[in-house]
Amino acid sequence: MRAGSAGCTDLVWHCRARNVGFAVVARSKRQHSCGFSAVVVDVERWQPAVRQDGDERRGASVDELTDLVDLSDWPAETRLIVRREPLHSGPQHSLFPSLMFRHRGHYTSAAGAAVDLDVLICAHALT
Secondary structure, eight states: OEEOGGGSSTHHHHHHHTTOOOEEEOOOOHHHHHHHHTTTTOTTTOEEEEOTTSOEEEEEEEEEOGGGSOOTTSOTTOEEEEEEEEOOSSOOOOSSOOSSEEEEEEEEOOOSOHHHHHHHHHHTTOO
16 A cells, blocks of 8 residues: 555554555654654765666665664554655755755555665655
């Protein structure tokens, strides 16, 4: 099941109770900002983001922040995947405040590499 940030409700619990996986757009929370501050300068954590066709997303990168945020309100094995890309002109919603990047994230119950999961969520135009 894929959903926008409105899916950050009991819906994910109902999905897991029925053995259905989920990917929902992350809402901005203070705990995310705390987790992000730990990786903002750690360039080794970020992996180059790719497009659906496998080409690199110029200037974009992906990281999994699951180990840095409290996901105790989420079903077991929930992960937080975040993509950052250079700011461009116009209004930009971002998961974290930044003067250099726009950050978009999603929670997922899926297994796999963070870069691959980012491709999946991007392919469905949720972020």
